[in-house]
Amino acid sequence: MKEPKISIIVPIYKVEAYLDLCLQSILNQTLKDIEVILVDDESPDNCPRICDEYAKKDSRIKVIHKKNEGLGLARNSGIKEAHGKYISFIDSDDYIDECTYSELLEEADSKQLDAIYFAYERFFPNGNTSGHCNINNFEYFTDSLEIRRFLLDMIGTSPNEKKDRKIQVSSCCALYKKEIIDNYKILFHSERELISEDLIFNIDFLYHAKHIAITPKTFYHYRINQQSLTRIVRFDRIEKNKILYLYLKNKLKEINLGEEANLRNIRLFIGYSRFAIRQVCKSNISLIQKKRWLSKICQDYIWKEIAQQYPYKKLPLKYKLFFYLTFKQHINLLFLLARL
Template identity: 45%
Template sequence: MKQPKISIIVPIYNVEKYLDECMLSLLNQTLEDIEIILVDDESSDNCPKMCDEYANKDKRVKVVHKKNGGLGLARNSGLDVATGEYVAFIDSDDFIDLDMMETLYHVAISEKADVVRCGLKFYSANCFKERHDVITKQVFRGRNQVDDFLLDFVGPKPECKRDVKYMVSACCCIHSRKLIEEYKLRFMSERLTLSEDLIWAIDLYTKAQCIVYLPYCFYAYRMNPTSITHNYNMDKYKRNHKFYALIEEKLSYCFPKERYINNILRSKFHYVRIAISNFARQ
């Protein structure tokens, strides 16, 4: 069987009201040479049946049914069966433009990139609000440029007017599966740390030699108030401490402390503001 150009991994947990919209955007991609891996994380709604129905209708769809373990471990289950040249992660309550995978893949091949990222648009009440991290195509090539990008990804320098220079998401991008498997990279569970996406990015970007950032907002992020991103609880403080200790440990292997400390502090200040805001809304 021919190797797919991209494996799209979709962790699924109790999202039956959104899953059809997500899947329509994947099945109708202009890049047809893909595989779609649906990871049912022990959903209690109609999602397991829906996943199997999609697989019966389209041979590009694979289904993994697993015991509930959360988003990060569901992505890992998808990685274990992925066969594509590149890997994409799509959250099952979101959806993407039909030309997203084709555009990112062609850029990855032409630039020999390990990662190609794009912008996203927030979706709520049938309206979109685009977030542009770059206004033109940016290519970060070689260790110095990729390191600078990574540290800005952790947290921008004090002079940056945005608390977040680059959106910390593993979803609005494709990643070299060869690089992932060469270094045996996998996600941590979000139940153990504050942001599994940032830990993933540090592990991957410290190995990457080329990252491309496109200005197009292909990814539609649904503003879902019930998602784990928008929920607040006291346990997040414990995970917050572990999270930043882990970030500092990982960065210390690659950089002197004076190189990354301001980036971590900026990220911490941003988190505190978000936590206070979420608490006030409850």
């Protein structure tokens, strides 16, 4: 049987209301030579049935039903069953443009790319959208130094940059050559153990890549669920950020990316933690709970350690102030700044 050009892996969990839109956007691709691997991560709604019904209608679809282990391990189940020359990942509440794979495949094949990255657009329940791309031109990266620069910009930015990251990190916004994934046994970590599993996957992949590209063109449409953002209070997020920071510190040293990489890693930790602090401070929990939590996280040794090795005074003003108030444990001022 002829192998498909692209294997599209879709982890599925509690997305009954959105699954049709996602699957229709895949099946309506102008490129027909694809396989679609739907990974039902023990979804408790009607998603398992919907997946099976789609598989009956289209022979390109394969369904995997597995016990619930989270997004990263669901993707791994799909990777192990994939037969395409390239692999793509789509989250099951998002969708893609019809021309996505025909355009990406043409570029990847003609230039013999190991991966091609692209932009995405956020869309909101009220119909509003916002683009997300910090790259203005199509770029190729054809040697180890150029790919190192690309990877550094994906991890984080230099202290004086206004944005925390120049290149988006989502594995859903890339087409990967499966040969590299297979040869080097590249898989996702569980996001329940290490957050930002997409970043770790990309680091592992790019370490072995020889020729990649990035286009500013938007193919992917990412759903923003504002209700879940305001309802969920993640008190453990700073601790998880710290675990990721320490893991990356060792990994980046292991692959010899140098001190600059660790500075980018620290910028990543600062940015992720600032976001976590803002989410808690803007949540619906009581003021006492918020300030008690802020007091606890500000006492963590990690802030003093970072202040000693990171030039935080070079950060943009509001980011510098945010870090300073955290490091110096000015709880009330930090809370006011986070609420702004």
